[in-house]
Amino acid sequence: MKKKIVNNLSQLGPLIGLIIIVIILGFTSDSFFTLNNILNLLRQISINALIAFGMTFVILTGGIDLSVGSILAFGSALTAGMLSSGMDPMLAVFIGLLAGLLMGAVNGLIITKGKVAPFIATLATMTIFRGATLVYTEGRPITGLSDSFSFEMIGKGYVFGIPFPVILMLIAFAVLFFVLRNTIFGRQVYSVGGNEEASILSGIRADRVKIWVYSITGMLSVLAGIILTSRLNSAQPTAGTMYELDAIAAVVLGGTSLTGGRGWLTGTLIGALIIGVLDNGLNLLNVSSFYQQIVKGSVILLAVLLDRRSK
Amino acid sequence: MAEQNLVEMRNIDKSFSGNHVLQKVDFSVKPGEVHALMGENGAGKSTLIKVLTGIHPRDGGTITMTGNKEVDFSHPKEAEKHGIVVIHQELNIIPHLTVTENMFLGKELSIGKTGILRKREMQKQTLESLKRLGVENIPPNATAGSLSVGKQQMIDIARAISTNAEMIIMDEPTAALTDREITSLFKVIESLRKQGVSIVYISHRMEEIFQICDRITVLRDGRSVGTEQIRDTSFESVVKMMVGRELGERFPERSNVIGDTLLEVKDLARDEWFEGINFQVKEGEILGVAGLMGAGRTEIVETIFGAARKTKGQVVLKGRPIDVTHPRDAIRAGIGFITEDRKDEGLVLNLSIRENVALPNLKAVSNKGWVSNTREKDLVDDLIKKLHVRTTGREQEVKSLSGGNQQKVVIAKWLGIQPRLLILDEPTRGVDVGAKKEIYHIINQLTEQGVAIIMVSSELPEILGVSDRIMVIHEGRMAKIFDRGEADQEKIMHAATGGE
Numbered sequence: 001m002k003k004k005i006v007n008n009l010s011q012l013g014p015l016i017g018l019i020i021i022v023i024i025l026g027f028t029s030d031s032f033f034t035l036n037n038i039l040n041l042l043r044q045i046s047i048n049a050l051i052a053f054g055m056t057f058v059i060l061t062g063g064i065d066l067s068v069g070s071i072l073a074f075g076s077a078l079t080a081g082m083l084s085s086g087m088d089p090m091l092a093v094f095i096g097l098l099a100g101l102l103m104g105a106v107n108g109l110i111i112t113k114g115k116v117a118p119f120i121a122t123l124a125t126m127t128i129f130r131g132a133t134l135v136y137t138e139g140r141p142i143t144g145l146s147d148s149f150s151f152e153m154i155g156k157g158y159v160f161g162i163p164f165p166v167i168l169m170l171i172a173f174a175v176l177f178f179v180l181r182n183t184i185f186g187r188q189v190y191s192v193g194g195n196e197e198a199s200i201l202s203g204i205r206a207d208r209v210k211i212w213v214y215s216i217t218g219m220l221s222v223l224a225g226i227i228l229t230s231r232l233n234s235a236q237p238t239a240g241t242m243y244e245l246d247a248i249a250a251v252v253l254g255g256t257s258l259t260g261g262r263g264w265l266t267g268t269l270i271g272a273l274i275i276g277v278l279d280n281g282l283n284l285l286n287v288s289s290f291y292q293q294i295v296k297g298s299v300i301l302l303a304v305l306l307d308r309r310s311k
Numbered sequence: 312m313a314e315q316n317l318v319e320m321r322n323i324d325k326s327f328s329g330n331h332v333l334q335k336v337d338f339s340v341k342p343g344e345v346h347a348l349m350g351e352n353g354a355g356k357s358t359l360i361k362v363l364t365g366i367h368p369r370d371g372g373t374i375t376m377t378g379n380k381e382v383d384f385s386h387p388k389e390a391e392k393h394g395i396v397v398i399h400q401e402l403n404i405i406p407h408l409t410v411t412e413n414m415f416l417g418k419e420l421s422i423g424k425t426g427i428l429r430k431r432e433m434q435k436q437t438l439e440s441l442k443r444l445g446v447e448n449i450p451p452n453a454t455a456g457s458l459s460v461g462k463q464q465m466i467d468i469a470r471a472i473s474t475n476a477e478m479i480i481m482d483e484p485t486a487a488l489t490d491r492e493i494t495s496l497f498k499v500i501e502s503l504r505k506q507g508v509s510i511v512y513i514s515h516r517m518e519e520i521f522q523i524c525d526r527i528t529v530l531r532d533g534r535s536v537g538t539e540q541i542r543d544t545s546f547e548s549v550v551k552m553m554v555g556r557e558l559g560e561r562f563p564e565r566s567n568v569i570g571d572t573l574l575e576v577k578d579l580a581r582d583e584w585f586e587g588i589n590f591q592v593k594e595g596e597i598l599g600v601a602g603l604m605g606a607g608r609t610e611i612v613e614t615i616f617g618a619a620r621k622t623k624g625q626v627v628l629k630g631r632p633i634d635v636t637h638p639r640d641a642i643r644a645g646i647g648f649i650t651e652d653r654k655d656e657g658l659v660l661n662l663s664i665r666e667n668v669a670l671p672n673l674k675a676v677s678n679k680g681w682v683s684n685t686r687e688k689d690l691v692d693d694l695i696k697k698l699h700v701r702t703t704g705r706e707q708e709v710k711s712l713s714g715g716n717q718q719k720v721v722i723a724k725w726l727g728i729q730p731r732l733l734i735l736d737e738p739t740r741g742v743d744v745g746a747k748k749e750i751y752h753i754i755n756q757l758t759e760q761g762v763a764i765i766m767v768s769s770e771l772p773e774i775l776g777v778s779d780r781i782m783v784i785h786e787g788r789m790a791k792i793f794d795r796g797e798a799d800q801e802k803i804m805h806a807a808t809g810g811e
Contacts, residue, residue: 183681191666197655202642202724261661
């Protein structure tokens, strides 16, 4: 009983941190607590949050995915290319997402069948996918996308006053939350990360579980990329560079253990919010972008140190 | 009159968050004696040792050493300075360093304060320590990880005596050793005793205690039950001291009815591990698998379960050949496998009892991929009750359970699939006598329901006491199959060591 309360308290840590940051920003900036700013902020974090949700699955299995930014770029470029050649927008989006799923599956196959450490495997595919993007785009942004209403809706639209990307993020969160908590697959993600050997001996096809988590992450990365493309009305070959770091930071800030087997998706959402709120708040306070990085890094370090001490 | 004690612990009290784990415990060790410390899991043995070596501060009581000098260590390093060293079950060896580097870890000899290592001198001293133990066949410049567990343990012991230890505490030292290694460990213990070093020997293996110890102290529920001379006591009375009641027969009465043939293994082989394995198990029958460590017993059962690929042969279940390429296939066919290493292979330690028990049963408690909470809880609660797992509830992390209870959780996992064949690999290793008996009881119940059992064990009394038939493996081949009553320890050892 006692242990359960303590456990819940340590899970509350990230939330308390978020609230503190929000309160500080509320006092120091007049424009922080405006509806406009809040909605804008949520729309900004939706991209990182989507990638970080996938990253949570990967990290829960004890892996890491450094290639998310490159997958995002390739998927965006591919989708944009199809759009500019006049393909039906929904079909283009579907093929883009499928490409993301496949790129993730490639990661998963290299890691499981090739028995390459996730860090190395995705470091290599990060470079390969980025290179493929540059080849495909010839190093130039793809512009002149379709003026289809539905494609513009993805990044720029609103439903009941809420930005569409935020709605996509919330749907993804809800689905993945239940997958992780209430499905066989979710249970297998935790157990493979907690003890792969014991999981295999309990009849779980650990390789398959891993291939799936990378595939899901690849697809979510491209979804994030499509939102970005829709908002900018163009696909940049360098899009998504370094996004893996914000995604990993969100997962870690949320309290998921990098050694696998322990963590939760809600924490990742909070982690993504912390990073987003910091970015937004520091901008509002006119802090130079040079200093912003120092502050962001320090907050991540502080959060992890506090987490260590509470254990 | 009486010989003076090397270490004397009196009235030791210790509690963790209101929970009394040690109450007025007395424990004393004479110079040059081998003193067994016994008790069921959770009786307080490890806590007592941790209090002695300064890992836990004590709440009450005194610790004195030779000459009535009161001591109060606050760190194991201090205890080490006073000559008390603990050899843990998890050896303190860095595998890719050499024997010498391990020996001098943290106390390397250097030229003055330059930090330049005096390698030759360290090598020489290492060799001396190994000689003192009579294990000079261990090369000082070998990589520690390339040596057998038994030899690695010798490095740990050599390191202890090189610090002039007067008392060495060994925690389950034989758990991972082969029979031959155990024999040489006992020789080392004997020679240490002659050199006046005291040994505190913690083990669940009764035979060993009676073989090498001079005195025995038994703890139960955090209290000392008593200290006896080994020669004045007996197996039964030690067990009684430990559990506080008569356990009755060590192995429960059997009342199984043996049915039709369930499993047939034909000419099974796997790479260099084993070949030509042929045997059958019938419904309700217990087949014991004996053999020396490394003979290939675990490898054979692993292969039947699909955790490793066979290179040749056939496995037939109920007349139907089955193709098992992944444990999943075996589980579907109704085969369960209780592995020898429950921490690395049996359990996901940071998950709850519920999640662990559910692992091989996820399909059964779900609907189209969605886990049904109620069905899962019902299954888990039912099994916890059936197996008498002592726990605060199904949400308890398995990490915090005692060895015996962890093993019951592993068994619960596999009872969930309602197996037709259950393979047990060293099912009672590191489990106390009370829990051991419960496990035998569960095995019996299963056979009464017609479940076939294959049990691999290194404890001969267990093999003899439980099995209907005994298969002996020697260097990857079948040496012999005995019927119950036909075998005794000597015959099995004879076959296991390659005798005709």
